Amino acid sequence: MERFDYDARVNIGEIAKRAGVSRSTVSYALTGRRPVSPETKQRIQAVIDELGYRPNAAARALKEGRTRTIGLVIPPASTRLTDMQLGFVASVVDAAARADLDVLLSPSGGEHDRSFERVVTGQRVDGVIVMEIRLEDDRVARLMASGLPFVGIGRTRDPQGMSWVDIDYETLIARCVHHLADLGHRDVALVNRSAELVAAGYGPGHRARAGFDRAVAERGLRGVAVCCADDAQAGQACTESLLAEHPELTAIATVNEAAAAGVYHALARTGREVPRDFSIVGVAARHWAENLHPPLTAADVPAVELGAQAVDLLLGRIADPAAPHRHLLVAPPISLRATTGPARR
Amino acid sequence: MERFDYDARVNIGEIAKRAGVSRSTVSYALTGRRPVSPETKQRIQAVIDELGYRPNAAARALKEGRTRTIGLVIPPASTRLTDMQLGFVASVVDAAARADLDVLLSPSGGEHDRSFERVVTGQRVDGVIVMEIRLEDDRVARLMASGLPFVGIGRTRDPQGMSWVDIDYETLIARCVHHLADLGHRDVALVNRSAELVAAGYGPGHRARAGFDRAVAERGLRGVAVCCADDAQAGQACTESLLAEHPELTAIATVNEAAAAGVYHALARTGREVPRDFSIVGVAARHWAENLHPPLTAADVPAVELGAQAVDLLLGRIADPAAPHRHLLVAPPISLRATTGPARR
DNA sequence: TCCCTCGGTCGAACCGATTCGACGAATCGG
DNA sequence: CCGATTCGTCGAATCGGTTCGACCGAGGGA
Known part of the structure; x- marks a missing residue:
């Protein structure tokens, strides 16, 4: 089966060839991990812009051993997300985007445990944020056993060996x-x-x-x-x-x-x-x-704050998996609105 | 820097060595793309179970050229998701999980265009579902130009060259x-x-x-x-x-x-x-x-149905990018509840 | 009996990036 | 003026899978 030209994706070798340098030089120009002369860098950039080249994420992940992606384990869709849970999801996604991380969603529980397994064990993510944690939670146990950095939104009965944020x-x-x-x-x-x-x-x-x-x-x-x-x-x-x-x-x-x-x-x-x-x-x-x-x-x-904090904690664990665990327990004040008043006697 | 043993992830070579076969045989046993004798298969499986081996997703994606992941482009968290949008997200995630696909979330618009670019151009996903489509939408234009299969939840003014589902x-x-x-x-x-x-x-x-x-x-x-x-x-x-x-x-x-x-x-x-x-x-x-x-x-x-349909359409496009575009426009009946009555005269 | 087919397996190439060691040229200190 | 750095670049190895071509032995048809 013939592949058409417009279908051929450009790779680093194509860039190198057109810029008249080696593949490694292109890589160094991109990552900046070794010096590259300004002229060369410029020539490479021109070719990249022209061809609209983007490094292949899978190849990079394979070599670097990290994916620049975090997993977010949510309750399955069948159990409707509450407004608060939605707030967590949104703020986690937002905070992750700010850190140039992508977010892989995994509904867990019920029939979707394959999804959880894929995310946890396939080296697809650098770390995981787990929502809706139970007092005894086997997903937490799985994560601890796997050694993958993770942070809970919520906590188990005895949350010693984990990092978490929670509402009191x-x-x-x-x-x-x-x-x-x-x-x-x-x-x-x-x-x-x-x-x-x-x-x-x-x-x-x-x-x-x-x-x-x-x-x-x-x-x-x-x-x-x-x-x-x-x-x-x-x-x-x-x-x-x-x-x-x-x-x-x-x-x-x-x-x-x-x-x-x-x-x-x-x-x-x-x-x-x-x-x-x-x-x-x-x-x-x-x-x-x-x-x-x-x-x-x-x-x-404060769902937004909690989600952002969870991402922060996770970034810390990814950077240094040996660091001591941290947590955050919030108890926001009651906002007086219109539904409480003195008891009728 | 020494790596400790428990940190060493098992790969297909390790499985092959312990099972006394070649790496390709392990691969064939796993994918079933060539026959493997029952005894060999069983021996390999035993080793896999013992070591808890899972194929590295990045390596697989690199070689196969597909990621088994779809992108879901959502409005940024700053614009609060409506209940309906939440329904779309949940049902897309659910339907994708049923098809053994993972979902990569990308907030788009505003400050988060890097995220959109990463998802679209890094070969991170096999296809994309885009929510909140405008009459003129440059994300749609980007996707069309990139050749990546995609489906809109919503449609542009002139949705000829795209597949979509929408509410009428x-x-x-x-x-x-x-x-x-x-x-x-x-x-x-x-x-x-x-x-x-x-x-x-x-x-x-x-x-x-x-x-x-x-x-x-x-x-x-x-x-x-x-x-x-x-x-x-x-x-x-x-x-x-x-x-x-x-x-x-x-x-x-x-x-x-x-x-x-x-x-x-x-x-x-x-x-x-x-x-x-x-x-x-x-x-x-x-x-x-x-x-x-x-x-x-x-x-x-019917958010659940629409989300599932969008995934369905996307799977179709991924399987055959040359197939004609399809779409679905729904106009559900009005459910009479408690807020309309005859006009007072 | 011979040849062909097919099941089962192996070794090597490959996907597209990063990274290490090496090397020539330019620069610098003494 | 010479040896040691430093700069800029290259080639090759590597990450962990999949896949192609080849090979060997067993079974079947003529």
Whole structure:
């Protein structure tokens, strides 16, 4: 099968030939790793511009042993990304682009473990950022065993041997409960993430629960915690049955931003006006909190900053895999918006 | 500098040596491109399992001339992804994973053009899916010139020489207007995407406007069209000034899902109840429409299907770059939810 | 019995870059 | 004026796979 000329990609040898130098000289002119005379350099550059030459990434990666690419392990598409997760992805991609790195996406979990394996073991990436980490997470175990530099957005139960950034859900939810208690609420509920996630050992779910229980005990409140799938319908169903079983409730704290709209629906349908009759406070991406109607009083998760920090940490680990591990735990303050008020007496 | 043993990655030569065969035999055992006796195959597999060997992706890509990776060009993170765009990304990643392809993300536009160039010209990917296509789009021009297979989610003004999938905003918005007209509304507004996007020649903005104008003329309505940035605050500000200038309005059609929540706020603040006093209808991701309160009557964009189709089309082009171009234009029906009703007289 | 085919394997070339050692010419210090 | 550097360049080796041509032995058809 004949290949046509316009299909032939130029390589470094073609550049060298046309510029009348050796291939190594072209390489040195490009990388600057050895001196090249100005005239030669200019001649080479002219040929490169003319032919639109770009070094073949695979060849370079093969020889250099690094790919200038990082992997980003995300939850599979079937479990819809929350607004916060989207914020992480966007900021990681952005920060990586600033460092001239490309980002390879890998949905993991469920049926997509081949993708994870490819990314981790094929020397396709120089490092990995893993989202949605469980308390016991075998992907983390795999990564540790492989020796590939990685950083978690989230952390395992015992995150000693890893670098990570995370949101301090335990502190945040405790703070939410204290905020409600300060307003005089005595009967409060926690709307957590989905039962599946919690059962699978999803960290934020467990830590939110712990913070809730602690704060409820500290303030002598009556608390009830429920799990809820990550969408508005579930939020509504969940809240309606919650209110039916516990009519004495006057406030909800939530880490489930995707369900928040459903909580609103349910309150409206059962005749409770927010914040006059009922208070809601949560942990959410700012964008999301402001989009709700009325805007949600919530701790605004700095997703952009966390994503950028994760990339930073990863670059550090790639540069020096022997350096001590670092981490970042953030607990942003609660932004008072329109959904909390004094308890009705 | 000494390398430690545990750091030494195993390669095909090591496998060959331990299995007592040549490197080519290992390769044939792995790829199945030539027969290998069952005993030999088994022996090789045992060694591979023991050492956890995976072929180096860069070496393979270099020799085979393909990377088993596709590029996904997304808008830069600074312009927040809408829920619909997120749906595209997720479904593309998912569909690619099913085809054992990896996805390289490239934010394009603004400051990130280096990333786009790397992806397109470095032979890093076998093909590209481009989102957010403008009526005149120089990325499309670049891709056409490069000869790299690509598929657009969206299309240029004259999409002859390309394959694409797109949403038929013109038809959809016209359908929305007809729906409102059928309900007796005579004064309707279009809340479009941002003025910057429209000025930059963003297709959906222009096509929505065209459909709006056409339908308004066909039904003899009075129509006013405004642009609005992609967030709730802008939606609110926009709608408030719209209502102040045109108090006679009784309905809004919108393609700006991100602004929809703000439209609700504005209507509530000006004392209009939906759908009793005012109707809203739009084009949005189902998830988003259902999340709004009350749920938005809207044409539900099948993002998952479109993303999967885009991958399909791309696979076709990679397999046979000479095949005729194909495209898919979808116009999903309007799902009646809770935001449209008869015009008050 | 001879020749051909085919299954199974090997060695060598190749993909397109980087990098090391070497070498001639120019420069510099003493 | 001479030996030691330095500059600029070249050729060859290398990274880790795939693939082509060749070879050997077994089996089948005439």
